[in-house]
Amino acid sequence: MTETYTYKVSAAGRVNLIGEHVDYCGGKVLPCALSLKNTVFVRPNGTDKINLSWTDLPDKISLELDKLESYRHLKHAKYHAGCAALWREAGHKLVGCDLLMDCTVPFGSGLSSSAAIEVSTISALATAAGEEFDPVEVALIAQKAEHEYAGVNCGIMDQFVSANGKAGHALLLDCATLEREYIPVRLGDCAIVIADCKKPHSLVTSKYNERRGEVEEALRLLRTRISVKCLAEVAPAVLEENRDLFSPVVYRRAKHVVEECERVRLAADAMRAGDMKAFGELLNASHKSLSELYEVTGKELDSLAHAAQSHPACLGSRMTGAGFGGCTVSLVKKEGEEDFKKYVAEHYTKETGYKAVFYPAELSDGIVVEKL
Ligand code: GLA
Numbered sequence: 001m002t003e004t005y006t007y008k009v010s011a012a013g014r015v016n017l018i019g020e021h022v023d024y025c026g027g028k029v030l031p032c033a034l035s036l037k038n039t040v041f042v043r044p045n046g047t048d049k050i051n052l053s054w055t056d057l058p059d060k061i062s063l064e065l066d067k068l069e070s071y072r073h074l075k076h077a078k079y080h081a082g083c084a085a086l087w088r089e090a091g092h093k094l095v096g097c098d099l100l101m102d103c104t105v106p107f108g109s110g111l112s113s114s115a116a117i118e119v120s121t122i123s124a125l126a127t128a129a130g131e132e133f134d135p136v137e138v139a140l141i142a143q144k145a146e147h148e149y150a151g152v153n154c155g156i157m158d159q160f161v162s163a164n165g166k167a168g169h170a171l172l173l174d175c176a177t178l179e180r181e182y183i184p185v186r187l188g189d190c191a192i193v194i195a196d197c198k199k200p201h202s203l204v205t206s207k208y209n210e211r212r213g214e215v216e217e218a219l220r221l222l223r224t225r226i227s228v229k230c231l232a233e234v235a236p237a238v239l240e241e242n243r244d245l246f247s248p249v250v251y252r253r254a255k256h257v258v259e260e261c262e263r264v265r266l267a268a269d270a271m272r273a274g275d276m277k278a279f280g281e282l283l284n285a286s287h288k289s290l291s292e293l294y295e296v297t298g299k300e301l302d303s304l305a306h307a308a309q310s311h312p313a314c315l316g317s318r319m320t321g322a323g324f325g326g327c328t329v330s331l332v333k334k335e336g337e338e339d340f341k342k343y344v345a346e347h348y349t350k351e352t353g354y355k356a357v358f359y360p361a362e363l364s365d366g367i368v369v370e371k372l
Contacts, residue, residue: 005041005100007127008370011119012037013105014112014161015194015329015361016320017170017271018286019264021294023155025215026176026230027261030268031157032185032192033165035362038103038116040124041372047096050084050125052077055102065094072149079114082149083121086141097128106359109196110319110326114150115158118142123163123367135163135367136178153209165366172268176230183271185363190276190315191337192361193330195308195344197300198354201325208322211253211296218254221245232261256293260286280316280331284309287318287328296323300352304328307347313340327359 002008012033019029045051050063054076061077063084071081080099088094099121105113119142126133142159146152156178161171169182185192219231225242228234236258243251263282270278287305291297297305301319305328308317313336320329332340341358348356 002041002100003372004043005098005372006043007124008039008041008372009120009124009127010037010039010368011116011123011162012165012364012366013116014158014165015192015327016157017192017329018260018267018282018318019157020260020286020290020318020320020323021211021296022232022257022260022264023157023173023175024153024212025219025232025257025261027232027257028172028174028264028268029157030170030172030183030264030271031161031165032170032363033161033167033366034105034111035364036105036111036116036359037364038101038105038113038120040120041100041102042097042124042128044095044097044128049096050080050094051098052080053098053100055100065096078149079117079145080121082145083118083142084125086144086148087122087125090137090141092126093129093131094125095129097125099124106196106357108201108325109359110321110323111194111359112158112162112321114146115142115162118145119159119162119367123369127369136160138367139163150205152205153212161366163366165364167364169363170271172264176232181268183268185271186274187331188274188276189334190331191334193308193332193337193340194320194327194359194361195304195330195341196327196357196359197304197325197348197352198357199298199300199325199352204322204324207296207324211294214250214253215257218246218250218257221250231257234258236262252293252295256289259289276315276331280314283316283318283329283331290319290323294323298324300325300354301328303351304344304348304356307344307351308332308340310347311340311343312336329361
């Protein structure tokens with residue numbers, strides 16, 4: 001079926017190792033692109049339509065090139081329509097084409113299936129039009145599509161690593177400047193284990209946007225006293241000195257952000273030095289902060305992370321992504337990995353009734369274009 005297409009263009013899902021809920025505060029993050037990805041088979045079709053189909057859905061949808069802004073009500077296709085509309089608005093050429101989507105990033109898992117879909121769609125549209133593209137620009141337009149067509153006021157982390165990730169590496173991304181460094185992931189005798197809590201998460205969008213509002217409020221209040229560009233550049237001691245400015249909730253949110261930024265710096269050092277013990281401890285501290293200060297974990301992610309942290313082969317575990325459901329990422333001694341999974345799955349089901357699912361954590365490239 002796919003042999004009649006001209007290109008195969010894919011973009012990656014991601015796991016964030018550390019630096020959670022700081023990208024939209026100008027902080028640094030440390031995500032990795034995964035081999036779980038969205039692949040788009042594409043061929044120009046000589047019409048004025050983008051025809052969409054999916055390997056795992058019966059839907060077939062035709063988007064007219066001159067009506068791209070009118071598809072916001074569509075469940076799946078709004079992402080593609082939005083990406084196409086915004087890519088053209090940014091000055092790029094679109095041509096009629098057929099796109100066949102094949103996604104291996106589990107939906108709702110917090111591993112950024114939507115970023116993978118957006119980034120691969122834009123790259124496929126550019127490829128069909130015979131254009132070279134800049135993966136950084138693709139990521140920025142994909143983020144805009146998420147804001148304007150999916151209603152999530154997200155930061156740049158997911159789309160950036162989905163486009164620019166590198167196999168075997170973590171991406172240390174400064175979200176204020178988009179400067180990046182690729183750090184080789186050398187885990188020694190450890191492995192990364194990703195576990196999905198499988199709790200259906202419904203309120204992510206509203207809760208996510210609410211958190212963003214709270215940290216913007218923190219920045220606004222700080223600026224009445226000191227000059228700062230973003231919350232990420234505020235040292236924990238400075239936040240403390242100005243504590244009287246904030247309500248208890250806003251203070252807790254800001255405290256998470258400034259301390260998480262410190263942890264990212266330390267975690268990047270630990271990764272460069274191959275110090276897995278230190279890295280693991282930072283994962284645990286990050287989870288605690290996301291649970292108690294940022295309040296984005298919930299019973300299920302707490303139960304999954306705590307079960308992981310209590311296993312002897314585990315050096316550290318935390319929730320990854322937006323939270324309110326989704327996955328944990330754990331650092332586990334390879335020799336104990338199988339026992340770890342069994343133990344975590346049993347404890348988690350006993351506590352919550354849900355069945356955890358484990359995904360392969362193979363670190364891959366961001367966008368890959370192949371001529372067929
Ligand atoms: C989601 C968003 C990202 C980031 C994370 C939390 O994945 O899309 O921009 O804010 O949540 O770190």
